[in-house]
Amino acid sequence: MLRIPCPHCGLRDYTEFKYFGDASKSRPDLADEDLERWYAHVFLFENPKGVHREYWQHVMGCRQWLVVTRDTAVNAVRASAWPEGVVRHD
Amino acid sequence: MSSKYSIAALVRHAITGERWPRAWRAAAPKSSYDVIIIGGGGHGLATAYYLAKEHGVRRIAVLEKSYIGSGNAGRNTTLIRSNYMMPANTAFFERSLKMWEGLSHELNFNIMVSQRGQIVLGHSPGQMDVLARRGNTMRLNGIDAELLDRNGVKELLPYLDYSARARFPIVGGLLQQRAGTARHDAVVWGYARAADQLGVDIIENCEVTGFVKDQDRVIGVKTTRGDILADKTAMAVAGNTSVVANLAGLKLPVESHLLQAFVTEPIKPFVDHVISFGAELFYISQSDKGGMVFGGHIDGFNTYTQRGQFAKIQTVAECAVALIPGMSRLRLLRHWAGLQDMTPDGSPLIGCTPLKGLYLNGGWCYQGFKATPASGWCFAYTLVNDAPHPLIAGFHPERFRRNNGADEYGHGMFTFRQ
Numbered sequence: 001m002l003r004i005p006c007p008h009c010g011l012r013d014y015t016e017f018k019y020f021g022d023a024s025k026s027r028p029d030l031a032d033e034d035l036e037r038w039y040a041h042v043f044l045f046e047n048p049k050g051v052h053r054e055y056w057q058h059v060m061g062c063r064q065w066l067v068v069t070r071d072t073a074v075n076a077v078r079a080s081a082w083p084e085g086v087v088r089h090d
Numbered sequence: 091m092s093s094k095y096s097i098a099a100l101v102r103h104a105i106t107g108e109r110w111p112r113a114w115r116a117a118a119p120k121s122s123y124d125v126i127i128i129g130g131g132g133h134g135l136a137t138a139y140y141l142a143k144e145h146g147v148r149r150i151a152v153l154e155k156s157y158i159g160s161g162n163a164g165r166n167t168t169l170i171r172s173n174y175m176m177p178a179n180t181a182f183f184e185r186s187l188k189m190w191e192g193l194s195h196e197l198n199f200n201i202m203v204s205q206r207g208q209i210v211l212g213h214s215p216g217q218m219d220v221l222a223r224r225g226n227t228m229r230l231n232g233i234d235a236e237l238l239d240r241n242g243v244k245e246l247l248p249y250l251d252y253s254a255r256a257r258f259p260i261v262g263g264l265l266q267q268r269a270g271t272a273r274h275d276a277v278v279w280g281y282a283r284a285a286d287q288l289g290v291d292i293i294e295n296c297e298v299t300g301f302v303k304d305q306d307r308v309i310g311v312k313t314t315r316g317d318i319l320a321d322k323t324a325m326a327v328a329g330n331t332s333v334v335a336n337l338a339g340l341k342l343p344v345e346s347h348l349l350q351a352f353v354t355e356p357i358k359p360f361v362d363h364v365i366s367f368g369a370e371l372f373y374i375s376q377s378d379k380g381g382m383v384f385g386g387h388i389d390g391f392n393t394y395t396q397r398g399q400f401a402k403i404q405t406v407a408e409c410a411v412a413l414i415p416g417m418s419r420l421r422l423l424r425h426w427a428g429l430q431d432m433t434p435d436g437s438p439l440i441g442c443t444p445l446k447g448l449y450l451n452g453g454w455c456y457q458g459f460k461a462t463p464a465s466g467w468c469f470a471y472t473l474v475n476d477a478p479h480p481l482i483a484g485f486h487p488e489r490f491r492r493n494n495g496a497d498e499y500g501h502g503m504f505t506f507r508q
Contacts, residue, residue: 001400001401014391014401015399015401019507039490039491043343043434043490043491044341045342045344045345047346048332048336049330049332054391054392072346072395073394073395074395
């Protein structure tokens with residue numbers, strides 16, 4: 001079973017979490033009218049075979065959002081942290 | 091070169107003890123080809139076969155990183171059906187089912203198509219309305235469909251849980267009698283042998299590590315067995331589409347997820363149909379050997395490991411017992427996991443790419459196996475004509491740019507995230 005270290009609750013089974021995808025993307029500005037940037041943001045994925053930074057929410061625990069760094073080739077979790085300072089609102 | 095399979099050949103080999111020849115040559119890569127197909131799965135081999143047979147292309151290579159049958163061709167639940175509703179899907183999957191019906195003769199290889207009928211169960215009146223709508227759409231498109239009430243289902247599937255304590259009551263179902271199963275390994279072996287007889291080089295243990303480009307045109311591939319040039323290069327590597335596309339600098343609307351499937355110890359004939367549970371993603375059939383073959387939903391996060399998570403095994407086992415209580419004492423014999431490209435709308439990506447000379451076939455989500463013959467047929471046409479075949483026009487890789495998703499189940503985009 002894949003286990004994720006929650007900074008608040010400790011090491012828990014992944015079934016307690018909900019996966020929310022790529023955390024390395026940053027959302028275009030809401031006033032941005034460039035459809036190409038929105039298309040890339042919504043639909044295109046890096047989907048790497050290797051290190052991937054991704055959002056998980058601990059829905060069955062503290063309900064905090066996490067940014068987990070996981071190697072998708074072997075499912076090994078390398079790190080997990082609060083998303084502060086990671087999500088850019090520029 | 092292998093000979094034709096027939097009853098006479100079978101008798102001759104039985105009497106003389108003569109060894110059967112290899113089904114296909116162990117081809118070594120040449121320096122250049124007209125068409126290179128990356129990926130020796132069902133789709134890649136079918137594409138090569140129809141390119142050679144229907145379009146007369148002579149110099150074709152299929153590059154497989156491992157051996158034929160090692161990937162998703164051997165990691166599915168072998169179901170074939172065409173009970174789709176969206177315009178982009180209906181005609182395409184019906185074409186595929188029609189091709190399955192004649193494929194053993196076409197390939198001179200027994201792929202063991204068994205049209206045992208598939209029943210999708212409905213567990214509420216609302217769900218029956220949805221099934222009726224689906225059935226009507228199918229019939230309007232000339233596809234067989236029959237709506238069953240509770241008694242109709244009970245007559246065909248007497249072993250389901252019809253008791254008052256059933257977790258989800260069975261209200262009825264939608265039967266497609268022409269749906270069923272096919273032998274997954276035989277499909278790739280049959281296509282490989284038939285393509286080889288038409289001169290296609292099937293090159294195993296040859297992994298693509300990069301593309302050879304001339305400005306914005308792809309003119310070949312770099313592989314673990316040297317560079318190979320080609321006029322046209324086609325990708326049919328569903329599961330690893332992003333990895334190979336990244337080598338060409340393409341970013342696609344694809345996430346790789348993992349789906350688990352299972353087989354129990356063999357028992358006597360019990361389940362005569364393919365059954366799809368309507369309350370969860372769960373589908374079951376019985377193999378010719380007697381094992382119950384069933385599968386569930388994806389694990390829920392992107393991964394390239396071909397190993398599933400235990401939580402899904404439990405969910406799937408619970409579905410099995412909720413539906414067929416008689417299965418509770420059966421033991422699991424094996425389980426396996428296949429990688430699948432999940433696309434935002436659950437429909438595939440086939441067609442040309444922004445790079446000249448590079449063509450894409452991937453994003454098959456849950457439906458790669460059943461699509462194999464029509465996918466190869468349409469993709470071969472696309473490669474030759476530089477334009478998508480009309481049957482796959484709705485599967486254009488750029489469709490999300492114009493928000494033209496083919497959302498079969500009406501659940502919205504990104505259902506695999508929900």
